[in-house]
Amino acid sequence: MSCISCKCSGKISEAILVTGGGGYVGSHTVVELLNANYCVVAIDNLSNCFSGEKHDKPESLKRVEKLTGKKIDFYYVDIRKKDDLDKVFKKHKISAVIHFAALKSVGESTQIPLEYYENNVGGSNTLFQVMQENGVKNLVYSSSATVYGLPQFLPLTENHPTGQGCTNPYGKTKYFVEEIGKDLCNAFPNIISSMGQYLNADVKGAYYRYQSYIPVG
Numbered sequence: 001m002s003c004i005s006c007k008c009s010g011k012i013s014e015a016i017l018v019t020g021g022g023g024y025v026g027s028h029t030v031v032e033l034l035n036a037n038y039c040v041v042a043i044d045n046l047s048n049c050f051s052g053e054k055h056d057k058p059e060s061l062k063r064v065e066k067l068t069g070k071k072i073d074f075y076y077v078d079i080r081k082k083d084d085l086d087k088v089f090k091k092h093k094i095s096a097v098i099h100f101a102a103l104k105s106v107g108e109s110t111q112i113p114l115e116y117y118e119n120n121v122g123g124s125n126t127l128f129q130v131m132q133e134n135g136v137k138n139l140v141y142s143s144s145a146t147v148y149g150l151p152q153f154l155p156l157t158e159n160h161p162t163g164q165g166c167t168n169p170y171g172k173t174k175y176f177v178e179e180i181g182k183d184l185c186n187a188f189p190n191i192i193s194s195m196g197q198y199l200n201a202d203v204k205g206a207y208y209r210y211q212s213y214i215p216v217g
């Protein structure tokens, strides 16, 4: 069966939307999705990835296409722009969203906190609204170990409290979006939401653990 979303050769008939798909973890995730025969739609505002021509598909995703021999539908979309997001959801049959798009520098976030709240919290809220309006109930959110704040015990586990003593605005934005995700799951029990809290990332890949909130189908 070919994908009804983009007519690519993916075996699975619905597409996974990857936000921030041009970035480091996003583009590596796209490789894994394509290798698992998922059809991928990627969006990115190109604020932290290289694109040859203005608003063109990022270089990282062009390389992923070469590596995998598969096609990626890419849109230059900022998650704060509701209408632009909605067009992507209307054009493709999206079954799940993996949400990486975010500003991610701890130091910078202490200097320009409002940009961090607007992009990371405001943008995520807009994305979740569009998902809800288009009936998309599956979300994987790329959070951060910064949500644990100063560790109360080590090693960190999923049982460690979050949001207590977050040391910077970036970590707080990640914590606030986790809370939005929990509230959504409480309000709409058929939403499936996973929050990935990265402990470290290096060239071999990302090490992370997941907390699943209200895993009801």
Ligand SMILES: O=c1ccn([C@@H]2O[C@H](COP(=O)(O)OP(=O)(O)O[C@H]3O[C@H](CO)[C@@H](O)[C@H](O)[C@H]3O)[C@@H](O)[C@H]2O)c(=O)[nH]1
Residues within 6 Å of the ligand: 019, 020, 021, 022, 023, 024, 025, 026, 043, 044, 045, 046, 047, 048, 049, 077, 078, 079, 099, 100, 101, 102, 103, 104, 119, 120, 123, 142, 143, 144, 198, 201
């Ligand atoms: O409002 C925004 C902000 C950023 N981006 C894009 O999002 C991607 C983020 O990727 P990158 O900057 O390479 O960050 P990563 O190292 O991949 O960070 C990942 O891992 C972090 C935890 O370590 C998470 O906070 C991030 O959400 C997640 O993308 C980039 O392509 C940006 O252009 C957007 O599309 N919209």
